[in-house]
Amino acid sequence: MKYIVSRENPRFKALKKLCQSGRERRKARQIVLDGMHLVESLLASGRSPLEIVxxxxGKARSEIARFLETGEKCSSVICLSDALFAELAPVETPSGILAIASMPDEAMRVDLAGDAVLLDGVQDPGNVGSILRSAAAAGFRQVLLSEDCAQVWSPKVLRAGMGAHFLLNLHESVRLPEFLNEYRGLSMATALGADSTGLYEQRLQGAVAWVFGSEGAGVCPDVMASVARRVRIPMPGGCESLNVAAAAAVCLFETVRQRNLAPVSC
Structure with missing residues (x-):
């Protein structure tokens, strides 16, 4: 284990750049995992960290101490003072452990006949991470993000995703209309308005691509023009709309519910 106590240390400076700059992470093809749960999710996926910080x-916490004692999880372990670690941590209350890992390669192709979740301009990292978590839990393995979404491998999205990233095929900077125009299943977008039909009126047994739009503007016009159906979520309580992550969870698990319905015997 290597100890770093100075802000002038070259490795600390490099780590700080990596933690704070999306450009630096893309250039290095590396990701920053914050917290023991994400470290364990990485290991469960069959990948190993390049470095543990x-x-x-943190090293006095029981779960981190056990992790460090259970074997050679990583050849490089760095210990920082609490003050230095706080400069790297993406949250106000540091977890005490970060892992640096290689950014997983993007899947070579999109699946035009399987289930998909499409995010159009969803910019809040917490919302993107929450939707990834719901998609993974609901069995949707393919997620496509438009260019103006939050960076999917950013520390905040990773933290909100709680390990879902390692269960999904993720595609960034996708031209969503092109995918939708070639998609062989049923494409649907959540939208308010008289031309939308109710969620619970849909038949969702076949392959479906769910489209969810930005927090403010919703699904953009060119993407909306490419979907087969517009769907509204019933809201009898009188609210105008749902948070996009909540809307995604409702739609994805309505799909799960319908697919798990037992056939009714006569």
Missing amino acids: ISDA
């Missing part, structure tokens, strides 16, 4: 306080 812990704080003085």
Whole structure:
């Protein structure tokens, strides 16, 4: 284990750049995982960290101490003072452990006949991560993101995704209308308005591509023009709309519910 106590240390400076700059992470093809749960999710996916970074306080925590004692999980372990670690941590209350790992390669092709979740301009990292988590839990393995979405491998999206990234095929900077125009299943977008039909009126047993739009503007016109059907979520309580992550969860698990319905015997 290597100890770093100075902000002038070259490795600390490099780590700080990696933690704070999306451009630096893309250039290095590396990701930053914050917290023991994400480290364990990485290992469960069959991948190994390139480097582990812990704080003085973190190494005293039982789960981190057990992790460090259970074998050679990583050849490089760095310990920082709590003050230095706090400069790297993406949250106000540091977890005490970060892992640096190689950014997984993007799947070579999109699946034009399988289930998909499409995100159009969803910019809040928490919303993107939450939708990835719902998609993975619902069995949707393919997620396509437009160019103006939050960066899918950013530390905040990773933290909100709670390990879902390692269960999904993720495609960034996708031209969504092109995918939708070639898609062989049923494409649907959530939208308000008289031309939308109710979610619970849909038949969702076949392959479906769910499209969810940005927090403010919703699905953009060129994407909306490419979907087969517009769907509204019933809201009898009188609210105007749902948070996009909540809307995605409702739609994805309505799909799960319909597919798990037992046939009715006569």
